[in-house]
Amino acid sequence: MITIYRAPYSTNCERVGLALARKGLGAESIVISYEDRSAVEQVSGQGLVPVIVDEGRVISDSRAILRHLDEREPEPALYPAGVSKRAELDLFCDWFDEVWKLEPNEIEAELELPQPDMERVERLGAVVAGRLGIFERLLADRDFLWGEELSAADLVAFPFLKYARGRDPHDPDLFHRVIDEHQPLGPEHPRLSAWIERVDALPRAFGP
Ligand SMILES: N[C@@H](CCC(=O)N[C@@H](CS)C(=O)NCC(=O)O)C(=O)O
CATH class of the missing domain: 3.40.30.10 (Glutaredoxin)
Structure with missing residues (x-):
């Protein structure tokens, strides 16, 4: 259990x-x-x-x-079998946690100041928005971020990228508001938009 x-x-x-x-x-x-x-x-x-x-x-x-x-539970696998392929996937996940999250975290910290510098928020927000293009390109010729099958890359990124499609009005979290407001999903992101729907349709072991 x-x-x-x-x-x-x-x-x-x-x-x-x-x-x-x-x-x-x-x-x-x-x-x-x-x-x-x-x-x-x-x-x-x-x-x-x-x-x-x-x-x-x-x-x-x-x-x-x-x-x-x-x-x-090795099947269905979340990580590729080969050592090099696995290292590549680890690099993506490290990038996501250590680099992608930087600007949203900084925006959150700025908004928590008594007098937030909104020009700085805008500058940081443009970086977050620009990164949507990276995911669109990762998905250019495949259905999931790291290949044709769901992998750890999708599970690591999805709970954050899904905010590009909005958020539950009951969700009080400021960080989630940041990644909702600064990820403007548009017609230039058709593959990313379809991926968010695809992953969102998968089951979870528990609710929100
Ligand atoms: N590296 C950790 C980060 C865990 C983490 O930051 N969890 C958040 C919830 S999503 C938390 O507990 N936040 C409480 C806090 O930061 O005070 C992981 O991937 O599990």
């Missing part, structure tokens, strides 16, 4: 919800609020979600969890 510690509307938790469903695995959810992380802190020694407990093994960090699930 897998237990997942998660928070409502968490992008990193959605990565795991998609992966669990892809592997045909269920999970018992322990839903925490960011105001009280004691349950997740107690089990993992840190306060961020997602964390899973699988047969007594505690794993935090969404990408570590994806790798664990792929070893536990």
